[in-house]
Amino acid sequence: MIVVTGAAGGLGGTTVEHLLKRVPADRIGVSVRDPAKARHFADRGVRVRQGSYEDPAALRDSFAGAEQVLLVSGNDPAADLASLHRAAVGAAVAAGVQRIVYTSQHGAVPGNPYRPSDIHIATEAILAGSGVAWTALRNGAYGPLGHVLGPWQRTGEIAQPEDGPVPYTDRADIAEATALVLAGTGAFDGPVTLAAPAAVTFDDFAEIASRLTGRSVKRVVVDDEQWVADQVALGVPEQLTRLMLTWYQASRAGYFAESGTALAELLRREPRTVADRLAVSLDPAAG
Template sequence: MIVVTGATGGLGSATVEHLLKRVPAGQIGVSVRDPAKARHFADRGVRVRQGSYEDPGDSFAGAEQVLLISGNDPAADLVSLHRRAIDSAVAAGVRRILYTSQHGAAPGNPYQPSDLHLATEAILGDSGVAWTALRNGAYGPLDQVLGPWQRTGEIAQPADGPVPYTDRADIAAATAALLAGDRSVDGPVTLAAPNAVAFDDFAEIASDLTGRTITRVVLDDEQWVAEQIANGVPEQAARFMLTWYQATRAGYFAESGPLLAELLGREPRAIADRLAETV
């Protein structure tokens, strides 16, 4: 059995949908905080059990593989919670744990989540079971990354660097292929689109798509933070996001790899195609 945690979230839910196309529903289980929110899976034959990282319960029982979707609560001790989930999976006899890590996770990366992912990967390495850390490329909505460029005609953000922005749907499909297929990969692996682009590239692509001149405007870090605060973003949250820009321009997210395309059996969705959906 394959058990997916966080299966009512965006990535987890999409991964289960792709698994249902590959394996019988009876071979899939989900561990969720609120089973009522996973009723649509239960109705299709998926095993639904209540479980959380604080208390996994028996949600991993009978599983050969577990997909551990990393937590995202900035107020929580996520490393400890991940450890609890990993220990529970090991105790349940799971043979392999797949963990959604972060592209570019490396010592010294200024983007703060890098440290928690490295710590979780270290726990997996000491767990005694086979493990895979899926270092997923940035897959957030492009409008969150670029700002209101359609209205302003500008991509006005801090200095950046190349990033292989990746479609979440592609990551979900590839993760399901890895869980359901005969191929296994060990340790940390990059799962990201093949081409890294910067905001200058986005401005050029957006200009071609719209027939307008979309300009890239580089904001000073402190100016950007001040604007975020003026728009109602808490300063702590703004400075947290600033570390992501700092990491991109330091090159921590520049590298990619072929694994995503190999698992999909096709080329991942291009930036131009994704950007066209927002025009």
């Protein structure tokens, strides 16, 4: 059995959908905080059990009978995520799981100024010391491009801090590849980078957007502190804004520049490019 945590979320839920195309439903389980949110999976024959990283006993029960578990990393910046991940790994080991697959982060290496990197580095070390087989999927940045680029369709400008090359990756591709890893299509031990094959900058985005829209889209570099002040003025908490600033600092230092072939090899096709994603996201009303 394969058990997926976080199945009520975007990545976990889409991974389960892809698993259902490849694995009998009675060989799939999900561990969710609120089983009611996974009713659509239960109705299709998936085993649904309550579990959360804060409750190792319930987690062990939700992992019972699993050969593999997908641990979707936590995302609460106020929580001690490394400790929660340690508890989840311990629950999986206690349940007799043979392999733990963890959703890590692209560029999770020492020195990366992007603060969540420390959580993923710590979790990978916990996995390495767990005594069971493990895979860390170092996923490329897969957030919505609108969040990354800002309101460029309205303003005609990509006005963000100085950046560096990043292989922005489609979340749907990541979910499909994750399902393929769990279904046994690709065997990976330890960390593996799942990222689009081409790393691009905001300058590249401006060129692509200009070509797609037929109008000039400018790249404007905003001073770090000015950007922080602008975000706070828009109502974004300063602590969250400064956390995001460390992502720009990491990208400009080259920590996210690595791409790779593993994603394309798993999918057996070319992953979606940023041009593909921009093309489908264009808002006709903004032109």
